[in-house]
Amino acid sequence: SYVLTQPPSVSVAPGQTARITCGGYNFGSESVHWYQQKPGQAPVLVVYDNRDRPSGIPERFSGSNSGNTATLTISRVEAGDEAHYYCQVWDSSSDQVVFGGGTELTVL
Amino acid sequence: QVQLVQSGAEVKTPGASVKVSCKASGYRITTFGLTWVRQAPGQGLEWMGWISAYNGNTKYAQNLQGRVTMTTDTSTSTAYMELRSLRSADTAVYYCAKGAYYNTESRLDHWGQGTLVTVSS
Numbered sequence: 001s002y003v004l005t006q007p008p009s010v011s012v013a014p015g016q017t018a019r020i021t022c023g024g025y026n027f028g029s030e031s032v033h034w035y036q037q038k039p040g041q042a043p044v045l046v047v048y049d050n051r052d053r054p055s056g057i058p059e060r061f062s063g064s065n066s067g068n069t070a071t072l073t074i075s076r077v078e079a080g081d082e083a084h085y086y087c088q089v090w091d092s093s094s095d096q097v098v099f100g101g102g103t104e105l106t107v108l
Numbered sequence: 109q110v111q112l113v114q115s116g117a118e119v120k121t122p123g124a125s126v127k128v129s130c131k132a133s134g135y136r137i138t139t140f141g142l143t144w145v146r147q148a149p150g151q152g153l154e155w156m157g158w159i160s161a162y163n164g165n166t167k168y169a170q171n172l173q174g175r176v177t178m179t180t181d182t183s184t185s186t187a188y189m190e191l192r193s194l195r196s197a198d199t200a201v202y203y204c205a206k207g208a209y210y211n212t213e214s215r216l217d218h219w220g221q222g223t224l225v226t227v228s229s
Contacts, residue, residue, distance in 0.1 A: 094170070097213065
């Protein structure tokens with residue numbers, strides 16, 4: 001199995017914009033999903049199908065997919081956004097779900 | 109509301125087996141797929157496989173083929189994940205997660221609280 005490429009860490013000041021990338025795969029028409037995981041807690045879905053948000057997730061969370069790189073964007077970052085973030089895609093060639101290695105977001 | 113409640117922590121010796129349960133409520137378990145994901149200490153998420161409670165169809169991660177079995181009991185809305193021939197590298201928190209729709213590739217919209225499995229001699 002393989003792991004999608006994410007930067008290990010991203011740091012941003014409160015109020016600024018954080019961008020977390022996910023690559024190492026030709027996403028093509030596949031949907032990318034993003035999860036937030038805080039210490040000691042289960043992951044929570046924050047963006048699905050590249051750019052849609054589940055109910056209850058702030059509009060500050062958005063996503064995009066350019067084909068080779070998917071990006072999670074968090075606008076107006078708050079201290080409560082500190083967490084690990086994981087991307088997920090379905091790899092049709094291997095019939096497997098693949099996760100990214102995870103990115104730790106630090107709010108300075 | 110949708111809830112997935114998992115069984116408690118387990119400590120196993122190398123070579124043993126473990127069976128983790130995941131009881132679903134708030135929705136019909138046969139309508140959506142259920143996925144198992146694990147997370148070793150300090151590491152990322154690893155997909156283990158998927159099961160349909162509707163017909164028992166399964167898909168397993170290639171690196172776990174032959175050691176893992178996923179089942180469901182629709183009468184109790186409970187899913188099970190059994191992992192055999194445990195080794196220290198299997199020490200992890202094991203999560204069950206509900207798919208937003210039936211298919212294997214579905215996003216995971218609800219997660220269990222996790223079950224810590226420790227493999228140690």
